[in-house]
Amino acid sequence: MDVSQYLDIFLDESKEHLQNLNTSVLNLEQDPENPETISEIFRAAHTLKGMAGTMGYKRMQTLTHDMENVFSEVREGNLKVNAGMVDVLFRCLDAIEGYVTTIQETSDEGDNDNEPIIKELNAILENKGAAPEEAPAPAAAAAEAAPAAGSTAVSGAWEAMELSEEEQKAMEDAMMANKKIFGVTVFVQENCLLKAARAFLVFKAIEEHGEIIAASPSTQDIEDEKFELEFSLVVATEADLDTILNAVKSVSEIADAKGAPFTGGSAEAEAAPAEEKPAAAPKVEEKKPETTAVAPVKTEVAKKPEKKQEKAAPAKNDGKKTAGKPAVNRTVRVDIEKLDSLMNLVSELIIAKNSLVSTATSAGSTGNSLNEQIEYLESVTTNLHESVMKVRMVPIESVVSKFPRMIRDISKQLNKPMELYMSGEETELDRTVVDEIGDPLMHMLRNSADHGLEMPEERIAKGKPESGSIFLDAYQDGNNVVIEVRDDGNGIDTERVRQKAIERGVMTEEQAYAADDSEIINLLFMPSFSTAKQVSDLSGRGVGLDVVKSKIEALSGEVDVKTKLGEGTTFSIRLPLTLAIIQALMVVVGGEKYAIALSGIQTIENVSPKDIKTVESKEVINLRGTVIPLLRMDHILETQSKRNPGSDMVVVIAKKGDKLAGLVVDELIGQQEIVIKSMGKYMNKCKFISGATILGDGEVALIIDSNALI
């Protein structure tokens, strides 16, 4: 089978499942007994295995299979989760990730068998006592081990069935006749329309193989559709359990069927769990353990019809779980390129619309209806743009969900207890931005973990809790998304940075002491400064911060640091919601049109030339008590202002963080929605031009990046 066309989907989904597994295993470490987490892990591992198998990646399949075995034991309560096991599981996940990466790069899984990990996984299974000789026979072990663990595992509802005297008798008769008694719970699909009809077909199917002794709810109620999504039966038959279950499952709109030898009555309660549990749990998604599970009743060599069912298996999830989740996923996977092309078309449309507007204006349109139509078009394009932008938005969860695992690893590596608290994972950003912020965030978290947080002894001495805390908070703030990385560590020691700056010759002693703390902290973002201060292999306070800064700025974002010595540091990243289309102020300088992003503009002022003061040979104005440096845009843009030097100046007050600057322009045109176009690498030498846009008349206007000017 040619599976290459599914490769992308396989890679996408594998990564999703891996991430899911990472998160779940992490949860498991916190809460080793949580049955939901365990089931979740089991499901993800199983699906992963099935996918790898379908795609023909044998090594990956083997590894996931062995991992699944461990989870399966955990799920049945035969194994207790401990730290050592979690470590092995994490290594196993890393190895699987390795396979996925190799597959992505070469379309082949490579030849690393990861035997050490497989051995460790099997060792976990063996240590439990009743180890399977080799991995593919976990159910036998499960059956053996089951009586030891007497806890209540999730199984079919038939367990709870109480039999009337008549039914008891019928059962005994059947047993006398050397028939086997099975309890079966049937799960009907949630969207099944005629449940009673399906139930009838189930009855019919079973009766071909045996006799139905009892039903819960009663047969009458089932016929009247008086049941939710499941019903239980007690069946007497000469066939084996598999035959019965397969017969049931062959009825359409039946989600799943579970079963096990039925012992009935509470008198045999002791024996019951032993037989039921191994049968119930593993069988949910896979057929092969069922046959083995019958073993206690009648020794039978397990046939493994796994190959064919492998593919179908992921679909047959635990019926109960499916019922709890939204059954229909109302999402579509779309190639990002298709979205990009859609976005481009919307951009074209907006340009065309702008062009119509300018034509209508220049034609001095007299008819109101034309203007009305244009306004209507304008609102439609704006809405269309918003909708497309929304489609491109993805929650940052996909990026941040790997961080808890990373912090855990760092914590172990450094022997420094710490916790990561995240909030706002659902905050959405443009897909392109989300793809890019992973690395900077990772740098900052490492920085906090390695250098922000103190060692436990030090923390105790300071009266802080032994375990350090790192917070990752994301939230939307107007047209921006803010992501904060905060730690309750020692904060940045500005004195030490100052000393280093002098030592490294970045600043003279005079400069260093004249500089305020925020200027000193900004030094950490300087490439030359940070690399020189490399402290550990993990990260130095400063290592990579220059990378963080340049990356964030490339995304038109900003980085800001707040720190208090002894109390901690907060890095905040501010990113624009969308990159491609922005609201801009159009201005004229020296006869040329320029756009300035509205988000960077605070106010627009008319300033008389006589209000200009000179401080350190730089022009400044005093605006309501704030001294603001003036930037003559005509000089910066290498052109000549066409304005009468004596008249009032138009000053656009731009802000960047706490800093302000006044951009002197010739005149204002107005506010406009513009589509940002890249000018390519030939033109990127000009730092304060962030791109270009096409105006309504087809003319190209450059976009001034006010942040780069301040």
Place this chain on the structure above:
Amino acid sequence: MANELSTNVNEIIQYIVIRIGDEQYGIDIKYIDNIVRMQQMTRVPQVPEYFKGVINLRGEVLPVLSLRLKMGLSKDEITKDTRIIIIKMEAHEAIGVLVDSVKEVVNLSTAEIERVGFDRGEDRGAYAMGIGKHESGLITLLDMDLVLQGL
């Protein structure tokens, strides 16, 4: 580039012949995406002088290079014959090249092309990879890869 010429003995390559000043230059047609008339150009500050600015080519913003200034000749004089040749090469981003005029398309076989040792220091010779002999005269064949390198 130079290797391409020597390998295939009887290969015929199409060149677009352009004029800059009194000289004829040839550009391999396979790199040419489009030829457009001079149009409104937006100046970009703080870039080398040989970048004349950016144009809007059907919704794409493209930089325009003055071949004259790049080769160290006098400034372009915009006339009705002035053309912008849009060059698309795999190794480079798309770019427009400003030329005085576009003359014709010629077929040159390898035999008609002479590899001459140019003094790379000489302005005109700096980007040449050979001389094509054609009935209309000698054509300096431009190595566009070399022109676009290090822009």
